[in-house]
Amino acid sequence: MMSSGFSIYRVGISFVMMCIFYKSAVDCLSELSPQKYFSTLQPGKASLAYFCQADSPRTSIFLEELKEAVKPLQDFGISVTKVNCVKEETSRYCGKEKDLMKVYLFRGNILLREFPTDTLFDVNAIIAHVLFALLFNEVKYLTTVEDLQNIENSLKGRANIAFSYVRAIGTPEHRAVMEAAFVYGTTYQFVLTTEIALLESIGTEAIENAHFYFFHCKQVLDLTQQCRRTLMEQPLTTLNVHRFIKIMEAPLLTEVAEDPQQVSTIHLQLGLPLVFIVSQQATREADRRTAEWVAWHLLGKAGVLLLLRDSLEMDIPQHSNVVFRKAEEGAPVEFLVLHDIDLIISRVESNTYIEEIQEDEDEDMESPDMDIQDDEVAETVYRHRKTQLPLELTVELTEETFNATVVASDSIVLFYAGWQAVSMAFLQSYIDLAIKLKGTSTMLLTRVNCADWSDLCTKQNVTEFPVVKMYKEGKHPVSYAGMLGSEDLLKFILLNRISCPVNITSVQEAEEYLSGESYKDLVPYSSVSVLGLFSPNMTTAKEDFTEAADYLRGCVITGIYSEEDALILSNKYAATLPALLLARHKEGEVESIPLANSRAQDIVQIVTNALLETFPEITVKNLPIYLRLQKPLFILFSDGSINPQYKKAILTLVQEKHLDSLTPCWLNLKNTPVGRVILQTYFDALPPLPCIVVVNLHSGGQVFVFPAEQAITEQNILSWLKKLEAGLESHITILPAQEWKPPLPAYDFLSMMDAAASQHPTRKEPKCTKETNVQENDKKQHEDKSTVRKEPTETLRIKHWNRSNWFKEGEKSFKHDNKEL
Numbered sequence: 001m002m003s004s005g006f007s008i009y010r011v012g013i014s015f016v017m018m019c020i021f022y023k024s025a026v027d028c029l030s031e032l033s034p035q036k037y038f039s040t041l042q043p044g045k046a047s048l049a050y051f052c053q054a055d056s057p058r059t060s061i062f063l064e065e066l067k068e069a070v071k072p073l074q075d076f077g078i079s080v081t082k083v084n085c086v087k088e089e090t091s092r093y094c095g096k097e098k099d100l101m102k103v104y105l106f107r108g109n110i111l112l113r114e115f116p117t118d119t120l121f122d123v124n125a126i127i128a129h130v131l132f133a134l135l136f137n138e139v140k141y142l143t144t145v146e147d148l149q150n151i152e153n154s155l156k157g158r159a160n161i162a163f164s165y166v167r168a169i170g171t172p173e174h175r176a177v178m179e180a181a182f183v184y185g186t187t188y189q190f191v192l193t194t195e196i197a198l199l200e201s202i203g204t205e206a207i208e209n210a211h212f213y214f215f216h217c218k219q220v221l222d223l224t225q226q227c228r229r230t231l232m233e234q235p236l237t238t239l240n241v242h243r244f245i246k247i248m249e250a251p252l253l254t255e256v257a258e259d260p261q262q263v264s265t266i267h268l269q270l271g272l273p274l275v276f277i278v279s280q281q282a283t284r285e286a287d288r289r290t291a292e293w294v295a296w297h298l299l300g301k302a303g304v305l306l307l308l309r310d311s312l313e314m315d316i317p318q319h320s321n322v323v324f325r326k327a328e329e330g331a332p333v334e335f336l337v338l339h340d341i342d343l344i345i346s347r348v349e350s351n352t353y354i355e356e357i358q359e360d361e362d363e364d365m366e367s368p369d370m371d372i373q374d375d376e377v378a379e380t381v382y383r384h385r386k387t388q389l390p391l392e393l394t395v396e397l398t399e400e401t402f403n404a405t406v407v408a409s410d411s412i413v414l415f416y417a418g419w420q421a422v423s424m425a426f427l428q429s430y431i432d433l434a435i436k437l438k439g440t441s442t443m444l445l446t447r448v449n450c451a452d453w454s455d456l457c458t459k460q461n462v463t464e465f466p467v468v469k470m471y472k473e474g475k476h477p478v479s480y481a482g483m484l485g486s487e488d489l490l491k492f493i494l495l496n497r498i499s500c501p502v503n504i505t506s507v508q509e510a511e512e513y514l515s516g517e518s519y520k521d522l523v524p525y526s527s528v529s530v531l532g533l534f535s536p537n538m539t540t541a542k543e544d545f546t547e548a549a550d551y552l553r554g555c556v557i558t559g560i561y562s563e564e565d566a567l568i569l570s571n572k573y574a575a576t577l578p579a580l581l582l583a584r585h586k587e588g589e590v591e592s593i594p595l596a597n598s599r600a601q602d603i604v605q606i607v608t609n610a611l612l613e614t615f616p617e618i619t620v621k622n623l624p625i626y627l628r629l630q631k632p633l634f635i636l637f638s639d640g641s642i643n644p645q646y647k648k649a650i651l652t653l654v655q656e657k658h659l660d661s662l663t664p665c666w667l668n669l670k671n672t673p674v675g676r677v678i679l680q681t682y683f684d685a686l687p688p689l690p691c692i693v694v695v696n697l698h699s700g701g702q703v704f705v706f707p708a709e710q711a712i713t714e715q716n717i718l719s720w721l722k723k724l725e726a727g728l729e730s731h732i733t734i735l736p737a738q739e740w741k742p743p744l745p746a747y748d749f750l751s752m753m754d755a756a757a758s759q760h761p762t763r764k765e766p767k768c769t770k771e772t773n774v775q776e777n778d779k780k781q782h783e784d785k786s787t788v789r790k791e792p793t794e795t796l797r798i799k800h801w802n803r804s805n806w807f808k809e810g811e812k813s814f815k816h817d818n819k820e821l
Contacts, residue, residue: 046130073127138190144198151191162190275294277306277321301349405446413471468480501560523585534578618635638667
């Protein structure tokens with residue numbers, strides 16, 4: 001729904017560099033000569049310019065308002081410049097005195113609109129008019145009832161409408177609508193009017209104030225049926241519009257079968273109460289219809305849920321049919337007996353209290369005690385917001401330059417969103433990587449800000465952030481799925497320098513490959529080299545291996561040998577063809593694994609398991625990999641390096657298959673200090689170290705501890721494990737079955753990834769992802785979007801505004817493992 005031409009988010013580099021030297025962003029109004037100004041304009045970027053005579057006293061009042069608009073417009077990617085004209089200047093914008101009372105809006109060097117300064121009477125008017133001009137395809141201005149009816153009919157069954165009435169263009173309410181349209185314009189059709197007659201046709205009585213309605217047209221399939229309309233009863237401000245839309249996006253009715261005191265919904269987070277309609281299996285359908293009727297009448301005022309009494313473990317008073325829960329934290333639930341549906345509605349309307357959150361646009365951004373984030377990533381990004389990154393080490397791509405750049409060179413592309421904390425944190429790692437590879441890499445490091453080029457990101461199947469992809473000529477793009485750090489990304493890039501698999505043509509070359517000599521500079525990044533061994537006629541087996549190697553690209557070195565003398569290697573390593581040879585360089589060993597009847601996914605799983613260490617040191621980085629094995633953890637906690645005798649005893653048990661049902665590992669409290677917190681969760685006080693525990697994370701949550709009085713020997717451990725298996729040992733604690741959630745759901749940026757993840761099934765491989773969709777060049781002209789809109793799968797164009805604004809996305813909780821370690 002958003003054309004690629006609508007790229008108003010970016011701020012020109014010269015403008016940004018000029019601004020950072022000012023202490024206050026509000027005072028940062030760049031001043032240029034006409035010649036210099038037009039030389040800095042860039043295609044697709046929006047710029048607001050005020051041409052005036054230097055030191056003209058007539059402009060002082062307007063300039064003060066324009067300075068106030070600099071920072072908000074910069075947040076939208078719109079640069080603001082004062083262009084100083086001289087008397088001998090021949091520019092059309094500096095020629096006549098009357099022209100000096102105008103402000104001009106450009107996209108690139110194309111003039112979009114000129115505004116008389118008297119229409120831009122304050123900061124609200126400036127921002128409202130500029131966004132209104134740039135969002136002309138996103139916001140429809142209507143003047144008649146017929147226009148509204150036509151657009152409503154055209155969107156039935158397709159999209160919802162955000163309808164607003166403001167008394168005049170340029171008012172604070174108009175600005176609030178345009179800021180909302182900037183964010184949600186690709187999801188909903190925004191309609192604006194200043195005509196009272198149009199507002200009266202909806203049936204509103206109080207027409208003296210601005211109004212905001214949500215038209216529920218998407219679910220209307222009968223063209224003769226009118227779209228339901230929900231009025232926002234709070235004042236028309238940016239914050240209230242955002243909260244209102246988030247409530248409109250929430251499910252109308254939710255079925256639950258848990259303690260009402262434990263239920264959490266978006267309504268509670270936004271200060272609305274919850275109404276539970278108590279039901280039972282025998283009357284479930286009738287109660288559901290009743291609950292839906294109540295939900296429509298309370299939409300925007302309360303959340304409505306259907307509470308299934310039959311499935312509930314707690315006791316509800318026998319005659320209670322409604323449970324009411326206020327939004328205040330810790331408020332007890334109320335069990336009510338209400339025989340009239342109207343009583344439910346009046347009960348809510350008489351008790352609902354919505355705290356008005358005031359926008360502080362004069363917020364002092366320098367205050368050391370403000371804006372402390374519960375999300376540590378967001379807080380870190382905020383704390384370092386003024387740190388300058390050497391972005392020039394990477395190439396910034398646009399929709400116009402992407403295809404040409406990617407075709408012309410092997411490229412690494414970072415797709416990120418400038419408003420998102422995780423993206424901005426990873427951008428630092430990406431720049432660190434560029435510094436390390438400067439002058440040494442043949443890969444071109446590039447980046448695309450999806451807040452600016454959402455169409456481009458959609459075409460590249462990017463619906464979550466950040467994403468790194470590698471593009472090579474004639475190959476499918478390969479997505480990086482490792483840790484968001486420079487070291488892991490460096491490994492991905494270096495291992496992708498070579499073919500996957502490497503084609504080996506002689507026995508001598510194969511021996512050098514297995515010894516690590518062929519790619520000794522890559523051995524530190526791949527401790528295992530994989531060689532597929534085949535006779536020339538094993539076509540299907542070779543194809544499966546090649547497919548598996550493609551999936552493993554960037555994770556491990558893979559090679560293939562299928563010459564006539566392959567039997568020489570198979571005899572040497574006791575391998576029956578077809579086979580895998582796994583060369584473990586640290587141990588200096590080569591292991592052979594038969595591949596008879598193994599498909600590509602089987603090979604990937606074999607290699608993935610081979611990458612796992614026998615007795616690993618658990619870190620924050622590798623813990624998720626070992627949790628995926630779904631086995632109880634056998635953990636040795638050590639305050640420093642592990643004692644060699646303890647390691648030898650445990651490795652012996654591993655080799656003798658006594659620990660096959662467990663995941664043996666150890667944790668160094670000096671390297672991973674969080675281990676102390678984990679131990680304190682298991683014990684009342686920190687136990688003496690070393691300490692061995694078995695944690696049954698995936699079924700039951702029991703924690704068992706090896707007796708502290710016994711020495712850590714092979715025999716003692718084995719005896720203890722047998723008692724565990726026989727049920728003769730008692731657990732010291734049971735971990736609660738709870739989800740790991742962010743401190744505040746509103747800061748959970750990962751929730752934006754959940755929708756994309758649900759549409760694209762994840763693979764079993766933990767770190768390697770291959771894209772099957774070939775990059776396509778879209779040569780079609782963008783269609784006129786004035787009347788036809790498509791519902792996007794993801795709203796990409798979202799801006800992270802300043803801290804006084806309301807953009808804290810993500811109401812869904814990021815679900816981790818259901819137990820604590």
